[in-house]
Amino acid sequence: MKSLLLLTSAVAALAAAPALAQDGPVGSVGVTYGNSEAELGGLSGDTDAWAVDGVVAMPAFGDWTVTVAAxxxxxxxxxSDDTAVAGTAHLTTVLGSDLRVGGFVGAADVADETALTGGLEVQKYLSKATLTGVxxxxxxxxxxxDVWSxxxxxAFYVTEALRLNAGVSWMTIDDADVDGLTYGVGAEYEIARSPFSVTAGYSHSDIEDLDIDSWTVGLRYSFGGGLQARDRAGAALPGSGVAGLLGAL
Incomplete structure (x- = not known):
């Protein structure tokens, strides 16, 4: 069960990172600390986690953009402890002036177990918000x-330096009669117009009789643009939006 949770977390977290268009490379690298408390059948336990991640979005050809994340x-x-390593590649194009669609593939390895993932993603741009579906x-x-999610x-841009997120996700495991629902919130604040920002997030997952409460804090270094520009360039990282919420599954 532990390997199952770690494996789906590693894959789904990166699978949700959007891939959008921009004029040049845009991305970020960051470090995150998190804690999760799980309760099942009257038993409970908690897990600490450290993560290092990175993403870069680049023009590919025409109106297409490629994004890679790890x-x-x-x-x-x-x-005990376990190490998870995951990566994804995304390819998207724009329809009209404010709608982007595309797909992604990814892989993750946890404790000698490997998972593969693929999916579709869409984003709608508003003046001070971005809506994402995966x-x-x-x-x-x-x-x-075998999991469908x-x-x-x-994502709402309160100011150029502050982004707030709220999201929800649902998943089901084929042939196991297991469903799960996750919801949560996130925030990122850019420090004094510098390339550094701080992040925080909270999510709750209800997977049959298993309840998981998770929170994260982190520090990120961005290049190629600010918060909203980074999002719309396909360089939004897991943990601050739908990516982090899906990752809880």
């Missing part, structure tokens, strides 16, 4: 896992 995480529940399918043959997120 993440490495270390989980520790006090009795549908994904994940499979891991070693543990006989769908999620949505709304």
């Amino acid at each position: 993440n490495a995480s270390q989980f520790d529940d006090g009795a 549908v994904a399918y994940t499979t891991a043959d070693d543990i006989d896992l 769908v999620g949505g997120d709304a």
Whole structure:
């Protein structure tokens, strides 16, 4: 069960990173600390996690954009620890002036278990908001896992330096009669018009009888644009929007 949660977390977190258009490379790198408390059948436990991640979005050809992202995480529940490594590649194009659609593929490895994922993503741009939707399918043959997930997120730019997010996602495991719902919020604040920003997030997951409460804090270095420009360039990182919410599954 632990490997299942770590594996789906590593894949889904990166699968939700959008890939959008821009004039040049835009991206960021960051470090995040998180804690998750799980409760199942009257038993409870908590896990600490450190993660290092990076993403870059670049023009490909015509109106197409390619985005690549990677993440490495270390989980520790006090009795043992595990390392998760994941990566994705996205290709999207614009329809009209404010709607972008595309797809992605990705892979993750946790404790010698490997999962593959693929899906579709769409974003709608408003003057001070970005709406995101994702549908994904994940499979891991070693543990006989097939997961469908769908999620949505709304990012609001309160100021040029402050972004707030809220989102929800749902997933189901084929042939296992297991469904899960996750909802949460996130925020990112740019420090004094510098390339550095701080992030925070909270999510709650309800997967049958398993309840998980998670929170994260982090520090990020961005290049190629500010918060809204980074989002619309396809360089939004997991943990501050729908990516982080789907990752809880």
